[in-house]
Amino acid sequence: MRTRIMTPLLLATACSLAAAATAHAAEWTMATPYGDASFHTQNNRQFAQDVAEATNGELTITVHSGGSLVSHGEIKPSVRRGTIDAGEVFLSILSNDDPIFEVDTLPGVAGSYDDAFALWEATKPMITELFAYEGLIPLYAIAWPAQGIYTAEPLTEAEQFEGLRVRAPNINTQRFVSNLGGNPTETEESDIPTAFSTGRVDAMITSSSTGNSMAAWDYVSDYTDANLWLPKNIVFISQRSFDRLDEATQEALMEAAARAEERGWEMSRENNDTSMAALEEHGITVSQPNEAVAAALQAAGDELFADWQSRADEEALAAIENYREQLNN
Numbered sequence: 001m002r003t004r005i006m007t008p009l010l011l012a013t014a015c016s017l018a019a020a021a022t023a024h025a026a027e028w029t030m031a032t033p034y035g036d037a038s039f040h041t042q043n044n045r046q047f048a049q050d051v052a053e054a055t056n057g058e059l060t061i062t063v064h065s066g067g068s069l070v071s072h073g074e075i076k077p078s079v080r081r082g083t084i085d086a087g088e089v090f091l092s093i094l095s096n097d098d099p100i101f102e103v104d105t106l107p108g109v110a111g112s113y114d115d116a117f118a119l120w121e122a123t124k125p126m127i128t129e130l131f132a133y134e135g136l137i138p139l140y141a142i143a144w145p146a147q148g149i150y151t152a153e154p155l156t157e158a159e160q161f162e163g164l165r166v167r168a169p170n171i172n173t174q175r176f177v178s179n180l181g182g183n184p185t186e187t188e189e190s191d192i193p194t195a196f197s198t199g200r201v202d203a204m205i206t207s208s209s210t211g212n213s214m215a216a217w218d219y220v221s222d223y224t225d226a227n228l229w230l231p232k233n234i235v236f237i238s239q240r241s242f243d244r245l246d247e248a249t250q251e252a253l254m255e256a257a258a259r260a261e262e263r264g265w266e267m268s269r270e271n272n273d274t275s276m277a278a279l280e281e282h283g284i285t286v287s288q289p290n291e292a293v294a295a296a297l298q299a300a301g302d303e304l305f306a307d308w309q310s311r312a313d314e315e316a317l318a319a320i321e322n323y324r325e326q327l328n329n
Helices: 008-022 039-054 072-081 099-105 113-133 171-180 189-197 208-213 239-243 247-281 291-311 314-328
Strands: 026-031 059-064 086-090 136-143 147-151 165-167 183-185 203-207 222-224 232-238 285-287
Touching: 026 072, 039 059, 039 136, 039 232, 039 247, 059 247, 072 086, 072 136, 072 232, 099 113, 099 171, 099 291, 099 314, 113 136, 113 232, 113 247, 113 314, 136 239, 136 247, 171 183, 171 203, 171 291, 189 208, 203 208, 208 247, 232 239, 247 285
Parallel strands: 026 059, 026 086, 165 183, 165 203, 222 285
Antiparallel strands: 086 232, 136 232, 147 203, 147 222
C-alpha cells in the first residue's frame, strides 16, 4: 500500500480550503418598523455601511425597513429568539416590560434635546441591564423631535379633546390621550394615511418628522407644537450573534454604534428644522398651545407622571431623581 505524499502546493490548497470552511463572514439581518424616508432608517443604513467598511466585509448588516421583515411588536421577540440579529423599536412600546421604558414619554421630564440625552444617559444602565437579562445588547438610542398634536382644525379649547380619536403609538401616549378625554387609537406609522382616510383617527400626537414623512397636510390642517416629550428609538442586537464575532469585529461594531448615536441625534435636530419648514410650506398652520390648551396638557401630564411613579420601582425612581439633580447642577 502506497502512502500518498502531499506536495507543498497541495498542502497550501488544503489549508486554504479548511480556512475558508471555518472563517465565514457574518451576515446579519436588522428589522425596523420605519420607512426609508425616516432619518432613523437612514442612520441605520449608514451604520450598516460603516460596519461593513470597518470590518472589510467580515460583518454585513441588511436593514429591512417599514416593517417588511417582521411587525413592530415582533421585532424584540424575534431578536431575542435569534430569528434576526438586530432590531429597532420605539422604546416606550416596551413599557409593559418595565416602567423605565416609559420615561421618555412623560410630559415635563425632558423638554429639549440636551435634556433628552441626559435622560438617556441616566437611564441607560438600567435599560442595558434589563436588555441583558433577555440576551440583548443595546447599541444606540436616538430621540425623535418633540411631540406635538396634529388636528383638522385649530386647537383652541380643552373641550376639543373630548371624544377625539387620536393616533397614539404606545401605551403612555394612549393614557395621556385618555386623560385629556380623547379616544386613543394604536396605529403604526406606515398605517397613518389609511387610518385618517378611513376615519379611524381624527388627530395624532407625533413629531414634525413623522408629519413630514407621512405628508400630514393631506389629512390635517394644524399642528400644535406642544413640545410634549422627545421619545427615543433604540437599536439592539442579540448577545449570541455578538458573541460569535471575533474581538476585532466586535470592537468595530461598537465603535460604529457610538458614531451612529452621535450622528443620529444631530440628524434628529436637523430633521426637526427641515420638517417644520416643510409642514408650513405645505399649508399646515404651526402654532403654540394657548393658555387653556396648555393647562389641559399640563394636567393630563401631571396625572400621567403620578401614575408612573405609583408603578415604578426604587431603581427607576432613583434614576429620575439623579437625572433631575444633574440638570440642576
